[in-house]
Amino acid sequence: MAYGTGVFKWIRQPALGVLARLCWVGKCQHTGAMTSAVIRKQFSADPPEHISRYPVPYKKDLPYDIVELMEEVETKGGFLPNVFKVLAHRPSEFRAFFAYYNALMNKETGRLTKVDRELIVVATSIHNRCLYCVVSHSALHRIYSKNPTLADQVIVNYESAQLCPRDRAMLDFALAVCRSDTITDSHFQELEVHGFDREDAWDIAAIASFFAMSNRLAHLTDMRPNDEFYSLGRVPRDKGKGEGEAPVRANLTELKV
Structure with a gap:
């Protein structure tokens, strides 16, 4: 997804x-x-x-x-x-x-990568205390980024995570939207310093907003993550299983998890 x-x-x-x-x-x-x-x-x-x-x-x-x-x-x-x-x-x-x-x-326009989008979901979902989205989208971030630790750092405290200045500015804006802070021109100016334009700001805000709804539906339903998500992107692929993790990555990243 x-x-x-x-x-x-x-x-x-x-x-x-x-x-x-x-x-x-x-x-x-x-x-x-x-x-x-x-x-x-x-x-x-x-x-x-x-x-x-x-x-x-x-x-x-x-x-x-x-x-x-x-x-x-x-x-x-x-x-x-x-x-x-x-x-x-x-x-x-x-x-x-x-x-x-x-x-x-899954859009292919704008300056946000797939890694960026998943990191926004992780950071805003932990603020909203959504177990399902934190666990599932952390798995997608690990798969896309091939970084097994960054999502965990963001979950604990994104402000102390090993983020580049661009990613930190992106998450600062996403969290401002997530918290319903008053958005001012200074927010857009800070994004522009790091290469994001107004359309990218819309994308960041739309992802934060959509997952605010998703997080709350998960709360309402008491949605539980699949056990498989916890290990995705953390452990080496089991060569004995042939296709193994590749189809899992393909489908879960194309659709909603």
Whole structure:
């Protein structure tokens, strides 16, 4: 649910294809008769662990486009991020959520890299005390940046993290938006010193704002991170598993985690 050619080389389907399916509103319902053998195997029952205080829908009761997306994510990634399961409680909002996520996090214009975007999510989500987003987006930051420690430093205290001046200015602005500080021209001037223009400022603010909503939905639902996120980007890939982490990186970075 984002960045660098090293990640996108694993992606088999363009983001536009994903968005097309997300916006395909209820053309048909997913039923037992329509379910493929693969989907039946993967989605026959709700997960046994607690991941939300709201009911997680049975896949047979969800619109087909949502089930198709879930099936693709789990097949390519090796696991289905819990955010898919939790937000499927409201299918129309599920589609809107992931469409906006893709518009913000997978865009290829502007000066923000995919590493930048994930770092903004981590810094603002820790301010909002969101366990799910901190854990999942820290994993994405480690994968994109190939830096296994920086996200952890930001989680503890971004002001003491080993950030370059550009990244510190970016996070200062993101946190100002996150805290609902009064934004003045001085905020934009500080960003401009470090190479960001007004459109980049919008991107930084939009990511901080979107994840403020995401953080609060995670609070409401008591959304729990998948165990897999804790080790992603920290441990070497297990060569014995062949494709292993590569598809996980591809899918989770293209879609929402």
